[in-house]
Amino acid sequence: MKTALIAACLAGAALALPAFADDAHKGDMGHKIGMMDTNKDGMISHDEHKAAMDKKFAGADTNSDGMLSATEMSAKKLDMKDSNNDGSVSRDEFNAAGEEKFTAADTNKDNSLSKDEMMAMWKAHH
Numbered sequence: 001m002k003t004a005l006i007a008a009c010l011a012g013a014a015l016a017l018p019a020f021a022d023d024a025h026k027g028d029m030g031h032k033i034g035m036m037d038t039n040k041d042g043m044i045s046h047d048e049h050k051a052a053m054d055k056k057f058a059g060a061d062t063n064s065d066g067m068l069s070a071t072e073m074s075a076k077k078l079d080m081k082d083s084n085n086d087g088s089v090s091r092d093e094f095n096a097a098g099e100e101k102f103t104a105a106d107t108n109k110d111n112s113l114s115k116d117e118m119m120a121m122w123k124a125h126h
Contacts, residue, residue: 033118043112046102053098057091066091101125 036044036052044052060072068089070078081089081097105113105121113121 030115033115043114044118045112049098049102049113050095053095054091057094068094 033044036048038048038051039045057068060068062072063069068078068081070087073081073089078087078089081093083093083096101121102113104124105117107117107120
């Protein structure tokens with residue numbers, strides 16, 4: 001009897017984990033949106049997104065050479081953004097990749113991203 005009860009509890013917990021994980025990601029995304037949403041209107045404008053991308057690039061460029069190397073980025077992200085395949089990502093390449101994501105995520109083409117659009121973008125890239 002105890003074994004069946006333990007098994008049932010474990011099965012229930014396993015089924016609930018994806019929901020908790022999704023809620024955790026929503027919380028993380030909510031925090032990121034809050035940090036990017038400098039005018040606090042609940043949306044991420046094109047300018048706010050660009051400013052966040054610039055801040056992200058500057059934070060990743062630890063040697064301040066204006067390029068992101070493999071040591072400054074994961075190999076997967078480097079490959080995704082290195083459009084000229086020179087083994088590093090310039091600020092222009094980084095911003096172009098961010099612009100592409102923004103444009104794709106802005107499904108209603110209002111030049112800003114809602115929380116739902118941000119969540120959809122995050123899910124598509126993770």
